[in-house]
Amino acid sequence: MARIKIPRKSTAIDMTAMCDVAFLLLTFFILTAKLRQEDPLRVDVPGASVKLNLPDVDMATITVGHDKVFFGVEGTDIRRSLLEEMGKKYNIAFTPEETQRFTVTPTFGVPMNMMKQYLDLSADDKKKYVQPGIQVDTTNNSELFNWIYQARIVTKNLHNKELRFAIKGDSHQEYPKVSKIIDILQKQAVNKFSLITALNQGK
């Protein structure tokens, strides 16, 4: 019997198209994505049906969860001036290194009297350190009130814009604590602010 000869084909696959697709995806991811930042306070954000995105600039976030309150503001220039102003108010002089470290801290929950020690910690110790949260009460002189107030002034001076506020609350956080924060904002006539939610699908 005569064998039928099957012509051997090359095993090489044309990778050009695959390479194109891979780099296209890569470009897309690089352009759209924002680097994930480790939150010092983990919160489980409640879901809702809203689809509005948060702005990236001139934005301050008040995180509340596990009965602790954290504060954070966008923009390194704003953070720098904010720490200076707060230092003046509480009579604490921060070194340039400490200010530099503060400008790269997206959110924090340390009272003013511990801020210096906190900024002096090394990166590893900072991760391990459990931040106690910012002191909140309904008087006009609580630390959160001042952080919010100074942040607004600094944003107005530097960017000539109203600072926007967002509250990022934990689902299981009891309402009175949130209510206190809302009271503080209302006291400064900040009557429009956002609540950060996760997108709730299929409800």
Next chain:
Amino acid sequence: MAELDTSGGGGKKGGKVRSKKASTRIDLTAMVDLAFLLITFFIMATTLAKPKAMDTFWPDKTKKDVQLPVPESRTMTVLLGNNHSIEWYVGPAGKTPPTVDHFTKNGIRKSLIDKSKEIEASHAGDKDNYMIVLIKPSDKATYKDFVSMMDEITITGIKSYAVVAITPPEIELLKKDGNY
């Protein structure tokens, strides 16, 4: 490297020595590998889903004279109790017993839509006939309940709402049904 030479070895017929033409094909396997590695890295290290935000508007507390009188017959008061429970009543406090409700499509959302229509119909001749929702979260309510309630307000398109502090008689109402 990844290509097997299967052309066979029959090239010695001609007498002339020809310079071998180099293939213009480049092996892209390694490049693809690298690209996918980077893609994987970017997927892992970044957040794609931006947080969503719900805008809320609150009355100006720094001015004292802006308080509008609330016509009681057009209000619906929603009390938020513990364990995600809701109780609501229409009209002045204590006139009608509260209804116990829950956060579902056929729960509070239906109640809001139904009552809103009812009130609009019964106040058809008035200048304003929209329903005003008063949200009163108790100390036992969680932040999630509050956000869910605000969300329901947005979904049902309620024109006017306010977040008000809860009063002791209303806490009693919640307690009676075991929701506080």
